[in-house]
Amino acid sequence: MRLPTIILLAGIAFSPKEALADNLMINMLDGVDEHEISGLGLVRVGDEVVHPKFGNGKVIKIQTPNEETTMINIEFSGYDSKWLIAEFANLTLQNSVQ
Numbered sequence: 001m002r003l004p005t006i007i008l009l010a011g012i013a014f015s016p017k018e019a020l021a022d023n024l025m026i027n028m029l030d031g032v033d034e035h036e037i038s039g040l041g042l043v044r045v046g047d048e049v050v051h052p053k054f055g056n057g058k059v060i061k062i063q064t065p066n067e068e069t070t071m072i073n074i075e076f077s078g079y080d081s082k083w084l085i086a087e088f089a090n091l092t093l094q095n096s097v098q
Contacts, residue, residue, distance in 0.1 A: 031061045037070050037086045040093055048094040054079050056094070062086075 034044040043049075047059045054076040061073035070086040084091070 031063050033062070035062050035064060035070055035086075037072075040086065040091055043072065043086070043093065049074060050092045050094055051076065051084075052090055054082065057082075 031045070034042055037043050043059060043062065045059050045062060049057050049059060051057060051074070054074075055078070057074040057076035059072060060075050060081060063071045063073075065071060068087075071083055072086040072089070072091075073081055073083050074091075075081045
């Protein structure tokens with residue numbers, strides 16, 4: 001008998017099927033142009049950020065699926081664009097678009 005795969009992300013367990021559904025829902029949400037992110041400050045689409053693993057990147061979309069979570073889509077050099085939970089992504093803001 002095969003057991004379902006469980007993924008643990010930020011203390012929340014979910015199966016890959018649920019993760020796929022959540023990812024599809026995120027892509028359907030309308031984005032915002034800027035958002036205040038705890039520990040990072042005001043982040044705008046077009047801002048340049050640095051991630052410890054992925055390096056330099058540019059914010060291409062910001063979404064707020066609920067009051068506690070900010071999803072941020074970043075285009076990193078040498079990687080595909082990545083959706084990260086901004087509050088846990090350990091980002092550093094480099095250059096802010098005015």
